[in-house]
Structures are given as structure tokens and as C-alpha cells.
Amino acid sequence: MGDWEEEWDESAPVVVAPPTYRTQTYYQNRDGRSSNRGRGSRGQHSSSNTDWRARGDDSRGYRQNNRQDNNKKIHIPSSKVGRVIGKGGSKIRDLEYECEAKIKIGDSSGNDTDITLFGTDAAISKVEKMINDLTIDRECRPPKNNSYNGANSSTNEFLTVNSDGVEVLDWAKLNAYHDQQQQDRWAKLPPIVKDFYKEDPEVAAMPPEEVKRWRLANNDIQVRRTFDNKADLKDIPNPVLTFEQAFKHYPEILDEIYKQNFTHPSPIQSQAWPILLRGEDMIGIAQTGTGKTLAFLLPALIHIDGQPTPREEREGPTVLILAPTRELALQIDKEVSKYQYRGIKSVCIYGGGDRREQINVVTKGVDIVIATPGRLNDLVMARHLNAINFSYIVLDEADRMLDMGFEPQIRKSLFDVRPDRQCVMTSATWPAGVRRLAETYMKDPIQVNVGSLDLAAVHTVTQKIMFLEEDDKVEYLLEFIESMDPNDKVIIFCGKKATASHISSDLVCKGIMCQSLHGDRDQSDREAALEDMVEGTVNILVATDVASRGIDIKDLTHVINLDFPRHIEEYVHRIGRTGRAGKTGIALSFMTRSDWAHAKELISILEEANQEVPEELRLMAERFDAMKARRERDGGRGGRGGRGGGFRLGRRDRW
Numbered sequence: 001m002g003d004w005e006e007e008w009d010e011s012a013p014v015v016v017a018p019p020t021y022r023t024q025t026y027y028q029n030r031d032g033r034s035s036n037r038g039r040g041s042r043g044q045h046s047s048s049n050t051d052w053r054a055r056g057d058d059s060r061g062y063r064q065n066n067r068q069d070n071n072k073k074i075h076i077p078s079s080k081v082g083r084v085i086g087k088g089g090s091k092i093r094d095l096e097y098e099c100e101a102k103i104k105i106g107d108s109s110g111n112d113t114d115i116t117l118f119g120t121d122a123a124i125s126k127v128e129k130m131i132n133d134l135t136i137d138r139e140c141r142p143p144k145n146n147s148y149n150g151a152n153s154s155t156n157e158f159l160t161v162n163s164d165g166v167e168v169l170d171w172a173k174l175n176a177y178h179d180q181q182q183q184d185r186w187a188k189l190p191p192i193v194k195d196f197y198k199e200d201p202e203v204a205a206m207p208p209e210e211v212k213r214w215r216l217a218n219n220d221i222q223v224r225r226t227f228d229n230k231a232d233l234k235d236i237p238n239p240v241l242t243f244e245q246a247f248k249h250y251p252e253i254l255d256e257i258y259k260q261n262f263t264h265p266s267p268i269q270s271q272a273w274p275i276l277l278r279g280e281d282m283i284g285i286a287q288t289g290t291g292k293t294l295a296f297l298l299p300a301l302i303h304i305d306g307q308p309t310p311r312e313e314r315e316g317p318t319v320l321i322l323a324p325t326r327e328l329a330l331q332i333d334k335e336v337s338k339y340q341y342r343g344i345k346s347v348c349i350y351g352g353g354d355r356r357e358q359i360n361v362v363t364k365g366v367d368i369v370i371a372t373p374g375r376l377n378d379l380v381m382a383r384h385l386n387a388i389n390f391s392y393i394v395l396d397e398a399d400r401m402l403d404m405g406f407e408p409q410i411r412k413s414l415f416d417v418r419p420d421r422q423c424v425m426t427s428a429t430w431p432a433g434v435r436r437l438a439e440t441y442m443k444d445p446i447q448v449n450v451g452s453l454d455l456a457a458v459h460t461v462t463q464k465i466m467f468l469e470e471d472d473k474v475e476y477l478l479e480f481i482e483s484m485d486p487n488d489k490v491i492i493f494c495g496k497k498a499t500a501s502h503i504s505s506d507l508v509c510k511g512i513m514c515q516s517l518h519g520d521r522d523q524s525d526r527e528a529a530l531e532d533m534v535e536g537t538v539n540i541l542v543a544t545d546v547a548s549r550g551i552d553i554k555d556l557t558h559v560i561n562l563d564f565p566r567h568i569e570e571y572v573h574r575i576g577r578t579g580r581a582g583k584t585g586i587a588l589s590f591m592t593r594s595d596w597a598h599a600k601e602l603i604s605i606l607e608e609a610n611q612e613v614p615e616e617l618r619l620m621a622e623r624f625d626a627m628k629a630r631r632e633r634d635g636g637r638g639g640r641g642g643r644g645g646g647f648r649l650g651r652r653d654r655w
């Protein structure tokens, strides 16, 4: 995976987290024996298996600092070690944390693995019991009184005999039993309320022609029932034109909005607020920087406060906001913290953040969880976070989460969420994967498209293209930097982490203050880099696409695409970092001949935004089409090549 949130991949090697918490990668070979022929995880010095064993307990960060502390050796089947370690070492950390013990995974001999437990007697016996519970093989026995089929049965109802006379699990029955169990759990949940909307009489009285005119005038807003084209638009609420029309019954919310000095709702907010306050599911597709966060956040605050069950009696948090990257999750958390409403608390959980601290906050009780899918899945699977009570879930930048392969984590984490929840999805595009998610998690959603569904950049950004050779990029970049005004603020997007790291180091060596943001920097440095840009400590940020979405840096005046992005969608998101909230911005993109595969789509985006289309770009697109035609004539020779699956310049390709 690239810079994005590091994700646990089910097929990945087992990661053993020794007491020093330095992660080492072990490969669980076929017979389940752990070996450490793997590489150390990025940024760690991988040491041999014997290395930290050889150093003995003290050197591994574990001190026998209490004379009652002793140790006990137990053995478990090597094939069960993974259950003790858990995903990314999460289970072993939980066991140590909950039992106040230390666990050392020892050598595997034969089919068994030694495990040494350190701590007080009480801690050792507690952790030993928990390890036994984890590693015992439970047959799939029906409950004592198998209420599923209404009859007490001592035989295993879930076993059946297949056509070969072999006893096998009857998965259909098992799944039906599980579904029934799930339904029983949900039936016990307290009721929820979703409709808080009191339509302002002025809004209700808007004539249909006026509504149509307003929608057309505001980026050509399209509204429809996503999965029911025949639905009558009359059941879709009219847009609100002022903050008061949306929130006059919630004066504290209005006060929070007034503090931000906004003058009027953005188009997506005008249409989304009535829909979400009415408790409907909604898919919001709007350009970057148009206020989507506030569009789903303010109704979420009202939803939390309006539930009949007191907050302290709820089984878990009420609102879940999923975001594709740590930076976007932190960005949303920052936006949430701007709005104080009735003591509502939020927590941001993301990979690379302090897991234990996040568990503490979640355990203490919060109302809103803002999360990246990986860490959410980790905490839900480790039973630190109860997802069953989420009654308002937001999948922000859903298309990006799918691009990054998060669908399995999303589905696993949301598996327990109550079926009557309200669901909001935002996306910049509407690919099949997002549609699939919407069909699974949404009930008769209303889709609000602000602007056309075609990929479109915000019209507040002046888009410039510069054609050059790869080797000339740095020179032109330095020229731009020298030409910057003191109040200019720029993000320089690079195609790779290594480039971002090299460029930022190069600039610093030249005495040019800057920060860098990419996946090879640890989380605290990434947050500091963003903070420095937001606070104005530096005005140059060199980044990879980890910063291409959602990041909201006020008064960002420029975006430089030092390397053209691999996907044209990222081009739209990158330049959308400027020209936000109605301000204007400038995007300067460097293009080399290897970017010719993007020329055609870029021309469409420039034309849609009424931007000047350079003649070289048209020629580039023509040459690319001619090359494709030539290759097809030659029998389709040559396939993917170049960055991002573009076409690589072949010997015969004329430039």
C-alpha cells in the first residue's frame, strides 16, 4: 500500500509484538510455527529472533520492579499463537494491559510454542486463563436450550451429513442462527429518533419553480432518490437559504455558526440540512472545499442530543465518521471541536496514533468517533469499541476509502451496527464500489449532486499547466518559490514519498523553510507539519497524496503539482486544497511527456471550469490518441506502463 493508512491484511504475516513493542514481522509458516525470517517493520531495525530473547528480560524494557513479580512458563499449540498475538499485536497488548502482566512469546518446538508470563501471581493466573480461553477449541455446540428451533436439543443442530456420509457444518443453519441472534440483540436496543426537522414556513412555501431556479443557480444541484428514479421529487425537502431557516429551533447551534462569521449556507449545506435533519439517508457528491463536513456535522450534533436514551446510559458512541486518511480524520476532528454543543465529546482514532490513549478515551465514553477504517476495525474486533449503538454513520470520501481497499474493514466494523441507523456518504465521484456500499448501508437514500457528476474542479481555482522535462522541474519550482509573496501559502504535491522527502530536504538545505507530509514520517511529525502550515509557521508544505483530500488549510493560495497525479481524480482533489470556502486560488501543474495519458481528461476539466486550454495540451492528447491507434493497429502490443498505468513511450512512439 502507498502512503495511506497502513492496514492489516488478513493474509499478512503474523506480527509478534515482543515486550519492547518493537514490531518484528514473523512469517507463520505452514505448520503454524513462527519464525522471524521477515523484515522488520518499516522504520524499525529488524533483529533476529534470538536477539531480544538473548538479551534477557531486563533489556526488553520489562523490569521486574516488584518483588512479588515472578514468571511462569506455559505451552500452547503453535497454530494458536496468532490468537494470542492478534492483528498487529493488538491482542497481546490488550492481554498485557488488562492483566498488568508481560507476555513473552518463546521458541516453538514441535507443535508447541513456549510462552513466559511475567507479573504478580494474580496477574499471571489471570493472563493464563485468558490465553487458555483464547486457544481452547470450542466445538460449534448449540446453546444449552437451543431456543433457535424452539426445542431443547442435546445433539449439535448445526452438524449435518453430506452426500459422502461425512458429518459437516450446516452453514445455512449456522448463519440463520447467527442472524437470529443478531436480530435479538438489535431488538433489545433502545429506540432512536431521527426526525428533528421543523420546516420553516418560508421554505415550505417556496414554489417548485423557485426551488428549481435556485438549484440551477447554485452549481446546478441535482436531487433524486438514488435507487428509485420514479420517485416524485416532491418528497424531497426544499433547500434552506439561511442558517436561521435550518436551525432557528436550535439557537445554540446558530450561536456556534455565528462564531464562524459565515454569511450563508453553502449549496450542499442548503440542500443537505433539511434532508439529514429529517432523518433521511443521504449521498452528497460535491466539489472540494464546499462545506461537506458541516453539512453532516450539525445534524449529527442535534441527532446525538435528541435521542431518548440519556447519553450516559447508551451502550456506546452515537455517531461514527469514517475518513480515508489520518489527516482527514484529524481535520474533521478539528472541525468538530470548533462547535461546542451540550458537552458532546468526540475522539479521533487512527493508525499511528496512541492506541492505548484512544482506547482509554473510548472506554471513558464519547459521543462521536472519527476514525480511519483500519484502527476502527482493530478496536471493534478487540471489543474496545461497541459499534452496535451507532445510530448516525458518515462515510466521508467513500470513493477514496474504496480505492484504498478499505471495504473489508468497513464491512467488518459496521457488521454489528443497528439496522435502523441513519447513514450519510460523501464522495467526489460515483463509481460502482460506492454504489455497492450505498446499497448495503443505506435505506432509500436521497442523492444530492452539487455540480455535474462528471469530474469537475472547483471554479474558484485558476489552473495553469507548464510543459517541461523531468530534469527541469526543480529549477522551475525554485523560480516559483522565489516569486512567492510573503502571504502566499503553497502545497507542493510529489508523486512519491522519496521525492517529497528529497525536495523538502533540498529546500531546507537552500535555506527555504518548509515542512513535509508523507507516509514515511511518523504520525506526530505529520501532525506537526500540518499544524505548522495551518498556524503559518511555514508557508511551504511538500506532500504526497496523503494530503490530497479533505485537508483544509485556510488561506492556501497555491497548489503545485510537481509530479502530475497518477489518477485524474487526485488532480481535482489536490487543486481543491486551494480556492476553498469561496476564496480563489492558483494551481500550477508541471507536465512531462510521460503524463500524456492524462491530457484528454485534463482538457475536459479545464474546459468545464472555463480555463484556458494550452495548445500543447491538445497536441499531447492528439499524440496520445495517435499512439493508441497505432498500437491497436499493431495488434494491441504493449500494455500498462508508465506511472499510474499510463502508456510508456515506446521506441517507435513519435513524441
Ligand SMILES: Nc1ncnc2c1ncn2[C@@H]1O[C@H](COP(=O)(O)OP(=O)(O)OP(=O)(O)O)[C@@H](O)[C@H]1O
Pocket (backbone or CB within 6 Å): 262, 263, 264, 265, 266, 269, 286, 287, 288, 289, 290, 291, 292, 293, 294, 549, 550, 551, 552, 576, 580, 581
Ligand atoms: N457556509 C459556509 N460559509 C463559509 N465557509 C464555510 C461554510 N461551511 C464551511 N465552511 C468552511 O469551508 C472550508 C471547507 O469546508 P470542508 O472542509 O467541510 O469542505 P469539504 O467540501 O469537506 O472539502 P473536501 O472535499 O476538500 O473535504 C472549511 O474551512 C469550513 O470551515
